[in-house]
Amino acid sequence: MSNPDKHTQEAPASGSVSKEPSAHPFMEMAKVVVARPEFVSFLALILLTLFTACYVDFGHDGAARFLTLDNLTNITRQVAVAAILAVGMTFVILTGGIDLSVGAVVALTSTLMAGAIIGGVPFWGACGIALLVGVACGVFSGFFVARFALPAIIVTLAMMEIARGLGLLYSGGNPLPISFEYGFLARNLSVGGFPVPIPTLIMLAMFLIGYIVLNRLPIGRYIYALGGNEEAAILSGIRTRHIKMFVYVVSGFMAAVAGIIQTARVTSGQPNSAIGFELDAIAAVVLGGTSIAGGRGHIVGTLIGALLLGVLNNALNMLEISPYAQRVVKGGVILIAVLIGVLRKTGKK
């Protein structure tokens, strides 16, 4: 009785569970794709790309500037930091939490890393320090959220202030410049003859890790379960406190990775950098169709959301729209995309 694999042997060869309908596999798949919440953002991404391409590239002078390999890879470089934060944010939001501290943690890890390099620590050692600090910030937030059931928004607001303050204290409020050669992580790597930005590669690696953890490992399922119904998760034997701790640690770790890239990009530790990055990360997650209440969503959506924000930024620049107006447009896009998502959902019922 105690052998858990016994079910496998007892399972009838043809149970009452039939396979999926297989009449038109392609149509079925298309239907599923269209029904997904992140489809709205995906469509917006395609349309925005096409529109900008038509307007910028086939406009007055006929010289392509937007739809070029150079520009597109550049966009991925630009979104890398926010997108990596969004990976961690997806974990947190799926449990029904939120992490407002990630921008400040980017600044803190970046400052400490630059400080370490200036103090003679080898580059990879400094990266290690950054990661440890990021994880420690996650442990701090996770501890208070998991152990004392404090609201995540309060705990991470406190963490944000603390991290920001520690960065300023350590650096005396000044940027800590490091030698230009430490910026190699922000440069390109030749992949099969194409120059690919290293931040892009790191970003893709983080998404891959996030994808595997959320969709292939038991703990991923527990994260969805916790966000979907906490009481049911507890009674089903899931150690929900561990899971909560875990998601904030992941978020802190991702913030540190983003901090390392940030340091390389500006070849300095800037205690005042990355202000408001947490909001970009949240925007990417929400645009990606993840429910802010937890339990529903997908990390691939987050990637789409992050890319949409990046393309939007880039396109608005090319269209020579003032940076002030750009923020208005960005706010509108977030609102409309989420609104359409909600309307589609309620419309189905």
Place this chain on the structure above:
Amino acid sequence: MLEMKHITKRFPGVVALSDISLSLGNGEVHALVGENGAGKSTLMKVLNGVYQADEGQIFIDGKPERPRNTREAQRLGISIIFQEFSLVPYLNAYENIFLGRELLTGLGTVRYSAMRGKARAALEAMNVLLPLDKPVAELTVAEQQFVEIAKATIFECSYLVLDEPTATLTPLEVKKLFEVIRRLQSRGVGCFYISHHLEEIYEIADTVSVLRDGRHVFTGPIGACSQNELISRMVGREVTQAFPPKRPAETMSKEIILDVRALKFEESEMLAFQVRKGEILGIAGLVGAKRSESFLALIGRNHATHKEVYLNGKPCGISSPAAALKQGIGYLPEDRKKSGLFLPFSIRANIVISKLDTLKGMFGFVSARKESDLSAYYVERMRIRTTTDRKMISELSGGNQQKAIIARWLATKCQVLIFDEPTRGIDVGAKAEIYLMLQELAGEGLGIVVISSDLPEVVGIADRVLVMRYGSIRAELAGDDINSEKIMYYAAGGE
């Protein structure tokens, strides 16, 4: 006179209601019965304006009406009280009763004392006394229900729909509720009364209608049709007996699996009891007896001040539900939606969640094959009716959802399974299947605990019964002593 004529309602892919005609007179109590998914709730939602009928019409006193939302329905004098209450937990009774319709002064401020007075008068008219100033979260379920009824009837209400009003009430409270319904009746209020408890229907209703698969199969005066005839009309087949026969006491093992030598939590006395191998132990009591709380304290979900538990003769500390499951003690929550189901998950994911750790394949990934095998086994074993277990759990009927939850806990291979209200709000057919399943499990040597407010259920399936009252165990009954009268006697405070 409220009439629904030829109501048809379609949803994508299904006809939920097909050509249903029913009427409700003033002062009539009209029972509506049928299995889950028969269309009772959908029909009431059409009446309530939540859904619009595709065909057919509603007439009130001969005048055609078409409520487009709950507010319009209310204006027509139609109010519905659903199984899940719509009270705001932190507001008190009269604030709830007048919510959205507050009495105001000329300046637009709220007239609290006037509202309090009117609420009290309305409750007194129903012969109900309850604390008006406490947040309703602190009232009993029955009291909350009376607040709901007062809320529905304080303004003009001619037609009241009660959806499973007694699901969580104790027999005494049911009596009180019936008194209230009769008072409303004498004031000319017509009532649609939806319930799975047929005995109640015979007590309160004048007329009964049966729905099956969205069709209207029977309407007649309550005396015209025996309970068994009613059941066979509901299920479309003869159901001879809901409870499987009990096994004779001599064949039962005396071996003790779970020995709770001491258990105490806030608001309870020191509890001690045992669960034997292969038995079904019923836990009876009125609401407020702290039955669920006792077992939540046992499995470590709630704090216990004293706990001394032996499992198979060995002392075991249980610090959390996860630890309890690991040692083989599982608790199935009473509120399916609130603490059992993962609504965003498929049936399969709901079933396997507690066993994911054992379904790992390469790299520690969850093996889709092992997952689908485990799920398929339990879908088959629990006879969950679905085309595929990849469907969302939210698409199943209440009975099948409950079976899926039972499957989740069966998969954990626990030695002791605690079922809290395992058949609440599910239909007759599914109930019978669950009773059979409970007995099979006991027959396999598990210790089964069933907490139930449904007296016939406890009497029908338990081999031994503990009667609780206000956090203490008042009696242990076995054999022929297990009957409704004895249980009620101890539950209500007899010594």
